Amino acid sequence: MSHAPLEALPLEILRRRSSTKWRTYPADVLPMFVAETDYPLAPAITAVLAEAVAIGDTGYTPPDPALARAFVGYAERRFGWRVDPARVRWTADVMMGVVELLRATTRPGDRVVITPPVYPPFAMCVEEAGCQVAAVPLLAPSDGDPGGEGAPDSAGDGGDAGGWRLDLPGIDRALADGARAVLLCNPHNPTGTVHPAGDLVELAEIAARHDAVVISDEIHGPLVRDGLDYTPFLTASRVAAQVGFAVTSASKAYNLAGLKCALMVTADDRTTAVVQGLVAEVEWRTGLFGALAAVAAFDAVSDDWLDAERAAIARNGALLGDLLREQLPLARYRRPDAGYLAWIDVSAYDWGDDPAVHLRRAAKVALHHGPLFGPQGVGHVRLNFGCAPEVLTEAVARIAAVPAGLTPASP
Known part of the structure; x- marks a missing residue:
């Protein structure tokens, strides 16, 4: 179209x-x-924010700002992902959600796997949660990797940022050595990599084998290029649903970072209990304008x-x-x-x-x-x-x- x-x-x-x-x-x-x-901004977002300003709708975020229902429809349309609205909760931003989930699933001093080169706040948030960074770098594209259009790893359109891969054996070793969580960036920032579904399936198996969790930052998911398959982590497999937490937001795709709204999504009773057990203040930190704008972003009209x-x-x-x-x-x-x-x-x-x-x-x-x-x-x-x-x-x-x-x- x-x-x-x-x-x-x-x-x-x-x-x-x-x-x-x-x-x-x-x-x-x-x-x-x-x-x-x-x-x-998307016209629906401009309209809802203008109406809020016009009528002075600048108070606290309500108990049900319709975020769960809006995201359920969005996930189904855009990703073919069926989300249970009862398994969606909100907070101010993705990194705040990550910190709270780390605090709820680890103990002070635990090691958390990150996969550099990666978004700088990942390491900061691990430390904010009282944990230690266990760096397992991405596997860089090799000169022999057929990158699609043009020569791989060269100037011009390499055609496939997927030449970067998770070091799954390295993550396995880090978890075997005592790390308790993996902080996944899916799609990855800064490389733009969309991790293959098979790698996510294997990552989930590795985490389950070591009784670890995977917290997946999926904020760039709405911006996957046409023709490429994107797999939200919780949909990768039954095991991924059991060990995983997804944290996402409309902020990157719709330029809403200053409005403060993100979602924490689960797909299993045990992980849902973790999110539901977070203190109420985690949800109260959500900005009202962020919630209004996110609902408009997730609506089919946008x-x-x-x-x-x-x-x-x-x-x-x-x-x-x-x-x-x-x-x-x-x-x-x-x-x-x-x-x-x-x-x-x-x-x-x-x-x-x-x-x-x-x-x-x-x-x-x-x-x-x-x-x-x-x-x-x-x-x-x-x-x-x-x-x-x-x-x-x-x-x-x-x-x-x-x-x-x-x-x-x-x-």
């Missing part, structure tokens, strides 16, 4: 925004770092908008590959399976262990710092291409104009 193209807002309007993306750096810097998109956004993101992901191939041919980039975040190895240009620092100063482009995602991020940057094609084109041109090597003025 074709949809009306979704276009990003012009820069002069975006710079009126007061969010992190637009208030962290001066106006001469193109912000491509934090995961905020530049598109207008499906056309989401499909148009996914199409815009797909075009930009391909454009980024072309731009890198033409202007930064030594960069190594695999087009992500999901989302609008590009993980790019620019180490060949000798811009330092953390190239984002040098490029922000030399190119006036703000990128996310690769080393924050783990040691595997040395020489890497993460670039947000959820923007206008013209902005993406300008950003790459600025970066390509920076000479290789650090200048004497650089730290």
